[in-house]
Amino acid sequence: MNPYFCGMENIFTDEYFMKKALQEAEVAFEKGEIPVGAIIVIDNKVIARSHNLTEMLHDVTAHAEMQSITAAANFFGGKYLKDCTLYVTVEPCQMCAGALYWSQISKIVYGATDVQRGFTAMGTKLHPKTVVVSGVMRDEAADLMLRFFAQRRK
Numbered sequence: 100m101n102p103y104f105c106g107m108e109n110i111f112t113d114e115y116f117m118k119k120a121l122q123e124a125e126v127a128f129e130k131g132e133i134p135v136g137a138i139i140v141i142d143n144k145v146i147a148r149s150h151n152l153t154e155m156l157h158d159v160t161a162h163a164e165m166q167s168i169t170a171a172a173n174f175f176g177g178k179y180l181k182d183c184t185l186y187v188t189v190e191p192c193q194m195c196a197g198a199l200y201w202s203q204i205s206k207i208v209y210g211a212t213d214v215q216r217g218f219t220a221m222g223t224k225l226h227p228k229t230v231v232v233s234g235v236m237r238d239e240a241a242d243l244m245l246r247f248f249a250q251r252r253k
Contacts, residue, residue, distance in 0.1 A: 111143040113186070113208050117236045120186040120210075123150040123163065124243055130155065134243045137163035137187040139171040139180065139204075146183070147171040163187060164195035168202055180204040188240040190217035190233065200226045208232045210240030 116138060123136025127150035139147040149166030153159055164187055172178050184206040191199060191209065196218035199207060203226050212233060214220055225231065 113232060113235045116140055116145075116184070116186045117188070117208065117210060117240075119145060119148065120188050121236065121239055121243070123148055124188045124240070127151045127163070128243060128247055134247045135163040135187065135189045137167040137185060139167045139183050139185050141183045146174045160194065162192065162195050164191050165198060168198055168204075172202070178202065184208060186235075188236075189213055189244065190219065192216050193218050193221040193223035196221075196223040196225055199229070200224065204229055206230045206232070208235050210234070210236045211244060212237070 120136040120138050123138065124134040125136070127136060128134035132151040132154050134151070136150045137148070138145050147167040147170035149170060150163050152161040152166060164185065167185065168180070171180055171183060178201075180202040181204075183204050185199065185204055186208045188210045190211065190213040191207070192213065193216075205228065207225070207229060209232075212219070218225070
């Protein structure tokens with residue numbers, strides 16, 4: 100055992116990476132996009148980061164998760180995201196969950212639940228080997244969405 104690392108806490112927690120996804124969501128907010136941010140990580144290294152671009156690209160498929168999947172696949176030069184973790188501020192919709200299914204991503208960590216359009220409410224299945232962790236920094240992610248829609252209603 101290395102004495103220099105004895106007793107050191109692992110800083111690479113789900114909260115650590117979710118903060119990075121929340122930074123992406125803030126960028127989306129500033130651009131007038133629905134504030135969802137996503138990153139994909141492998142071996143504690145961020146290999147893709149994105150946020151919603153549906154308004155800018157005039158593309159209903161330009162969700163943060165879809166942008167991250169594409170960026171990560173380009174990083175690897177292949178379509179499978181085994182051993183990767185997606186951190187996303189809001190529960191993926193069924194479109195994104197379908198793409199995540201086909202990517203065979205190993206783990207999905209999300210913040211706020213989307214009770215109307217989330218993959219859980221829609222009954223969408225993920226790959227059987229995908230591990231899901233929900234509620235990480237839920238309040239921060241939900242607050243960002245609430246602020247965005249409150250601002251839009253003014």
